[in-house]
Every structure is written in C-alpha cells, then in structure tokens.
Amino acid sequence: MIFIFSKILIFILQPIVWVFVTLLFSLFSKSKIRKKNLLIFAVILLFVFSNRFLAGKVYNFYEAEYPKKKKYDVGILLGGFSKSTQSDEFAVNERGDRLVQTIYLYKTGIINKILISGGSGKLIGSESIEADLTSDYLKKIGIPDTAVIIENKSKNTIENAKYSLVLINNNKPNSSVMVITSAWHIPRSKMIFNKVFNRELDYYPTDFIGKAHYNISDYYLPDAGTLSYWEYILKEWVGLIVDRIRS
Known part of the structure; x- marks a missing residue:
C-alpha cells in the first residue's frame, strides 16, 4: 500500500x-x-x-561529496540507471554515471566486488530485471562473474539495503562496503543503509546536477x-x- x-x-x-x-x-x-x-x-x-x-x-x-580514498570489499551499485531500447537491449538513462563510476572503481581496484541491487520498480506491468541485464553487460566487457553479486528482488531503497545485507552476510560478513549512487540520492540512501547495516558506510556520489559555476543563461532563460x-x-x-x- x-x-x-x-x-x-x-x-x-x-x-x-x-x-x-x-x-x-x-x-x-x-x-x-x-x-x-x-x-x-x-x-x-x-x-x-x-x-x-x-x-x-x-x-x-x-549533493554529497566524494569519500576519502580507500579500498572496499564490496561496492553496492544502486539501480535506476538503465532502460530498455525498442529491441529490448540494455542501455543507460540519465543516471548512467552510476554504472560508469562503478566500472571505474572496480577497474582501479578501489572495490573488489560489485553488488548490483535492482529489481523492478514499476507499479503496473513488468519489465526486464535491471540487475540481471547489468550483470550480463559487465560480463561482456570483461568483468568476471566471480566479481559480481546480483540482487534482483528490490523495488526501492529500503529493499536495496535489506537484500544487499543478506547477500553480503552470506558471502563475507563484515565486509567493508561502499554504496554507489547519484549524489542527490545519498542523503536518503545513507539514512536507510546505515540503519539496516547498523554501522556507518561510505558513499560514492555520481551524476552531479549542481554546478560549480553557472552561466548567465542559467539565471534568466527557462530550461x-x-x-x-x-x-x-x-x-x-x-x-x-x-x-x-x-x-
């Protein structure tokens, strides 16, 4: 309800x-x-x-700032960054930077494993499961299955946290964890994940919307x-x- x-x-x-x-x-x-x-x-x-x-x-x-640089056992990639094309192929939407930064964090050794958390958040009808599609994409670009954990049941951020915790506890309890999501989504994610995990986690911001400097047109022209x-x-x-x- x-x-x-x-x-x-x-x-x-x-x-x-x-x-x-x-x-x-x-x-x-x-x-x-x-x-x-x-x-x-x-x-x-x-x-x-x-x-x-x-x-x-x-x-x-x-929007949140970047955390201090260190390494993590698991990077939790929150869903909401993908879409299906007319041919039902995997593609990213305006929040695709979540995926881009996650790949960067893995390739540079900052995170050891990627936990993809995302099912279907649609109210009516069905759609392809985001975590499964993303996992297939990561495999195609050379990231091994052993480095990817799939959580494909969640419909919201609370379920992202709860189901991710279960998977982490099943794989490696007390893992060092960083949550990867949009910079503007971090305040809510932090409130939820810290409570569910019962500890302070780190958060990596992506797809910033706020600017460091604004153009004259930003003040006056509608966008x-x-x-x-x-x-x-x-x-x-x-x-x-x-x-x-x-x-």
Whole structure:
C-alpha cells in the first residue's frame, strides 16, 4: 500500500503537473480576475521550476561529496540507471554515471566486488530485471562473474539495503562496503543503509546536477530539462518521509 501511495504522491508532486492543473483551473474559471491570476501563477511556477540556477543551488546544498580514498570489499551499485531500447537491449538513462563510476572503481581496484541491487520498480506491468541485464553487460566487457553479486528482488531503497545485507552476510560478513549512487540520492540512501547495516558506510556520489559555476543563461532563460531535476529532488523528499513512516 505504501509503495502504491508513494508512486501516486510522486506523480502529484511533479512541477509540470502543478503548472498543467493551474492552467486548467484558469481555462475553466468564470471569473476574469481569477483566470488572469491563475495564468500569472502558472507562468511564475513554470519560470521558477525551469530556472537552472535555482535548481542547481538546491542540488549544491543537497549533493554529497566524494569519500576519502580507500579500498572496499564490496561496492553496492544502486539501480535506476538503465532502460530498455525498442529491441529490448540494455542501455543507460540519465543516471548512467552510476554504472560508469562503478566500472571505474572496480577497474582501479578501489572495490573488489560489485553488488548490483535492482529489481523492478514499476507499479503496473513488468519489465526486464535491471540487475540481471547489468550483470550480463559487465560480463561482456570483461568483468568476471566471480566479481559480481546480483540482487534482483528490490523495488526501492529500503529493499536495496535489506537484500544487499543478506547477500553480503552470506558471502563475507563484515565486509567493508561502499554504496554507489547519484549524489542527490545519498542523503536518503545513507539514512536507510546505515540503519539496516547498523554501522556507518561510505558513499560514492555520481551524476552531479549542481554546478560549480553557472552561466548567465542559467539565471534568466527557462530550461525544459530542469523540470525533471525538480522531479528528482521532490521524489527524494517524498521518499524520506515515506521511509521514515515505514521504519
């Protein structure tokens, strides 16, 4: 029930939905003053949520920094970075840097094994299991099966942590662990994983959205892609609330 509720809430909290609903109210409003005010409000909403600078500063505050360099027994790669093509082949989405950095960490000897944690997070229907597809891809590029652990049942971050802990305890209890995920996903991941593992883990941030420096256009010109950035961060905040309720 909470899983379904969280999906519905995430949809409702999308900024583009707010703009669309406001425009609908404006369209069907009989009052000229209310119609005008709603239209102005929709424009303001669209400007705020498409402003690259405002979104970037929120991410600058929220995104985690790199951990100190050391070696780990296991790197837990959190899912949500892949998609299927029309021919049902493996491909990465805008969070593909999670996979890229995991391969880098393995190839440079920072992590000894890769634990891929990701099943299907779809509410309706079915899709290919992310962990299985990723494992096949890693094998194709030369990473041996012995270096990969597959966790393909989880649907959310809490299950990522719980199922990963079981696999680690079955393979090598008390392994040194680093969680690899998007920089903006680390605050919630840290809250969950540290509690489930009952110890402090390290976290490796990927696919940063916040910038070190902003262009003049970031301050004034609307950017359609920025709407999705707000969707990501709102999803994280909703997730924090839902996870606290579940725990």
